[in-house]
Amino acid sequence: MSLFRIVGSLSVASAIGSTISILLLPLITRLYSVEQFSDYGFAMAVVSVISVISVGRMDQAIISGKENEVGPAATLGLILLAIVTGLCLTLLPLFINTGMALIIALNIASVGLFQIAYGIEFKADRIKLCSAFTFLRIGLIPMSQIATYQLLDNPTLIYSIFIYSILLGSISFLTVIKNLKKCSRQKIIELLTYAKGYSLHGVLNSTSHNIPYFILEMLGAKVILGYYTVIDRLCKAPLLLFSGYIRQYFLKEFSKTMQVEKGKIASKYSIYLFCTAVVGFVLLLLLPESLFSIALGKGWVDIAHYLPQLAIAFVFIFMNPPLLAYFVSKGDFYIIVKCQFIEIFAKGFFVMGYLFLFQDDYSFIILSMxxxxxxYNILLLRKTVTDKGR
Known part of the structure; x- marks a missing residue:
């Protein structure tokens, strides 16, 4: 199936789910306070970092591996997920309150099941089912938030994660359980070697993206963290999912492509995606600031000030999928990890610089990200261009 058919099908599902999220956002921001969104954002940031390694990247091993590796990879991913979830239930209550720790652990389990299930269906070219999964993952978020408000006497936004996790995990488990197979010792070693290389990059990448959550939480900047959560979780999430689908497509295609051609393809499509994102960014800038306060409510008046800052980052995130798929298909995790380390050190340097220059104006932390x-993305593109002839 061609790139345009796959991405088109998945993007339609993503667009429908995102449209529901956007249409319901004005209602949700009136049901819950900015402070509740800050707690929700912090919890989801913890989930984002841990869920990267929860299945040992076996979802990517399923997609990029051979047909006979699907069952063993799914089985190993499920075992790793059980171990990670157990560790979360044991260790997280030492640092945060027990209720939040339980909700985070449950969400990690459900996201891990979804990753394995989606990888299985994508490998089998069941794109319509993948589209349904895509819609559910995005669309269930606002629906669970509204359901929480209706069902509980004292509703808190973070409780919506519990309802969301139960629904997503149950649906995903039905797919995973049908594809489990015994895994030989040799196959386990091979898959763990893959997980070791890819998981390190995943943890670094996710940690880097979520550093603003942890810093703003430590600084007690609840209002800015609430704004950041709405933009990042409810607006950016569809974009990241969409770029994730593109990366999965290229991972699958690069497993069939000659080595010399991979770099050329990755570089070309990266530039195409960048140009597409620039058009979207320009359209965003044309929206009047008053539109956001009217849509979200009086408590969210200043959110429009932060949206253009993050939108610049989205433009560069959008060019990332073919580049990452290129280095993953080569097994060249060293380049990815090296660029990620540079990004994290740069982010730390920028954060300290902005705090020193602007002191109590924590909004500049967003600029550091x-x-x-x-x-990071310029470094990856440069490495791909210089490496494409090898």
């Missing part, structure tokens, strides 16, 4: 993301 934007600056480092731009640097």
């Amino acid at each position: 934007v600056s480092s993301i731009i640097l």
Whole structure:
């Protein structure tokens, strides 16, 4: 199936789910306070970091591997997920309150099941089913948030994660359980070797993206964290999912492509995606600031000030999928990890610089994330261009 058919099908599902999220966002921001969104954002940031390694990247091993590796990879991914979830249930209550720890652990389990299930269906070219999964993953978020408000006497936004996790995990488990197979010792070693290389990059990448959550939480900047959560979780999430589908497509295609051609293809499509994202960014800038306060409510008046800052980062994130798929298909995790380390150190440097220059104006922490993301993706593109002839 061609790139345009696959991405088109998945993007339609993503667009429908995102449209539901956007249409319901004005209602949700009136049901819950900015402070509740900050707690929700912090919890989801913890989930984002841990869920990267929860299945040992076996979802990507399923997609990029051979047909006979699907069952063993799914089985090993499920075992790793059980171990990670158990560790979360044991260790997280030492640092955060027990209720939040239980909800986070449950969400990690459900996201891990979804990753394995989606990888299985994508490998089998069941794109319509993948589209349904895509819609559910995005669309269930606002529906669970509204359901929480209706069902509980004292509703808190973070409780919506519990309902969401139960629904997503149950649906995903039905797919995973049908594809489990015994895994030989040799196959386990091979898959764990893959997981070791890919998981390190995943943890670094996710940690880097979520550093603003942890810093703003430590600084007690609840209002800015609430704004950041709405933009990042409810607006950016569809974009990241969409770029994730593109990366999965290229992972699958690069497993069939000659080595010399991979770099050329990755570089070309990366530039195409970048140009597409620039058009979207320009359209965003044309929207009047008053539109956001009217849509979200009086408590969210200043959110429009932060949206353009993050949108610049989204432009560069959008060019990332073919580049990452290129290095993963080569097994060249060293380049990815090296660029990621540079990004994290740059982000730390930028954060300290902005705090020193602007002191109590924590909004500039967002600029630190934007600056480092731009640097990371430019480094990856440069490495791909210089490496494409090898």
